[in-house]
Amino acid sequence: MKFIRIIDLSFNKINVMDPGFLLNMNGSLFYLRLAFNNMSTLDITNALASKQQYFCLVDYSHNAIKSITNELAWKFRPNTSLGNGGMVDASNNSLSSFFNAKSLRYLGFENPLFIGRLFSYGFDWRDNPWTCDCNIYPFAIAAEHIASTMKRGYFDVRCFNPNSLKGISILTIIKERRYDGLICNLSLAEKCPPKCRCIYQPAVRNRTLIECSASNVTKFPSVLPDKKVLEVDLSNNYLKHLKIQFKHEHFYDRIRLLNVSNNKIHVLPHLHWFRLRSADIDLRGNIINSLHRSIGELNPCNIYLDTIIMQCKCEDVWLQQWLPKSDSKCNKNVQVFCRFKGQIIPIENMTKANVGCRIPDTNVTWISTVIVAAFLTVVLLSASIFFVFDSRYL
Numbered sequence: 001m002k003f004i005r006i007i008d009l010s011f012n013k014i015n016v017m018d019p020g021f022l023l024n025m026n027g028s029l030f031y032l033r034l035a036f037n038n039m040s041t042l043d044i045t046n047a048l049a050s051k052q053q054y055f056c057l058v059d060y061s062h063n064a065i066k067s068i069t070n071e072l073a074w075k076f077r078p079n080t081s082l083g084n085g086g087m088v089d090a091s092n093n094s095l096s097s098f099f100n101a102k103s104l105r106y107l108g109f110e111n112p113l114f115i116g117r118l119f120s121y122g123f124d125w126r127d128n129p130w131t132c133d134c135n136i137y138p139f140a141i142a143a144e145h146i147a148s149t150m151k152r153g154y155f156d157v158r159c160f161n162p163n164s165l166k167g168i169s170i171l172t173i174i175k176e177r178r179y180d181g182l183i184c185n186l187s188l189a190e191k192c193p194p195k196c197r198c199i200y201q202p203a204v205r206n207r208t209l210i211e212c213s214a215s216n217v218t219k220f221p222s223v224l225p226d227k228k229v230l231e232v233d234l235s236n237n238y239l240k241h242l243k244i245q246f247k248h249e250h251f252y253d254r255i256r257l258l259n260v261s262n263n264k265i266h267v268l269p270h271l272h273w274f275r276l277r278s279a280d281i282d283l284r285g286n287i288i289n290s291l292h293r294s295i296g297e298l299n300p301c302n303i304y305l306d307t308i309i310m311q312c313k314c315e316d317v318w319l320q321q322w323l324p325k326s327d328s329k330c331n332k333n334v335q336v337f338c339r340f341k342g343q344i345i346p347i348e349n350m351t352k353a354n355v356g357c358r359i360p361d362t363n364v365t366w367i368s369t370v371i372v373a374a375f376l377t378v379v380l381l382s383a384s385i386f387f388v389f390d391s392r393y394l
Contacts (some may be wrong), residue, residue: 055086084123132159179203193221312338
């Protein structure tokens with residue numbers, strides 16, 4: 001096949017193409033046409049050429065291609081030659097999932113940066129039902145500095161899903177930095193808790209939203225997605241005993257927002273609250289009547305409790321130092337009031353005696369001090385007399 005220039009198998013009923021045909025083509029093939037067939041997959045080794053320096057067009061358009069495969073487990077290596085490439089037309093197919101680091105490794109590119117070696121190739125992905133999700137985001141960021149130069153027609157790849165981005169060009173998303181809508185829905189297999197919806201949104205603080213609001217949840221999730229920044233919404237549920245709920249602490253360091261507002265929580269017990277020191281915690285809408293001192297491990301400006309009315313005790317005096325000052329921007333975050341003699345009084349205005357602390361009697365203290373001082377004086381005088389007597393007569 002060394003001297004073949006054109007192979008045209010368009011408008012047939014071809015279902016499968018042997019992998020490695022183009023990759024191992026060692027000749028002068030300019031045109032390979034397989035448009036308007038019934039192919040459901042395209043192997044990566046039939047989109048790249050390593051033994052001939054260049055080609056003009058490989059046309060797989062108007063098939064039913066849903067996925068790119070790598071049946072030969074081909075791998076790109078630093079010394080791999082892919083020539084000067086050519087145009088690969090995969091338009092008007094059924095491709096929907098954009099490439100990510102995992103899929104690129106499967107296709108032989110262990111390092112995503114290796115795809116830069118395909119710069120001399122052209123790939124036409126237009127008119128496929130693309131889902132524009134979080135997988136596009138890293139490539140969009142990398143392409144920002146060259147987006148203004150990408151003016152060829154085949155760069156006009158448009159989104160089919162989600163509805164908010166339908167019909168919008170990926171180039172437009174890049175140029176206008178419309179990245180907030182590039183999200184991925186995580187599944188149970190990706191540790192999204194039952195009854196919850198999990199959304200990975202890399203453009204917004206690289207966060208993962210775990211939305212479990214109003215889902216009749218009675219327990220804190222035992223697993224959460226393996227992402228670095230978690231924002232957990234458990235509001236409007238039936239959480240009660242936090243001591244029992246907070247058993248699974250291995251992922252708390254990754255939580256940046258914890259919303260447990262409007263639940264059935266009455267007590268903030270002794271917990272390892274410091275594991276949530278990087279999080280904003282919303283506890284509003286719970287009838288809380290007790291705060292354990294361990295909550296003091298958190299910054300009061302990062303916790304939202306609104307107004308708490310409780311029967312204050314001596315062990316609650318620490319709150320006077322922990323609560324935000326009246327001139328603080330977050331002084332409304334937490335306000336603690338004490339029931340005292342039929343009144344509701346801010347805990348900052350309560351004395352130790354008001355909250356039941358034992359106050360030493362100053363008179364008793366003074367008398368005790370005098371007695372101790374007198375006793376020590378007698379002991380010292382006795383010791384001195386004994387020492388003098390001992391040195392003179394013995």
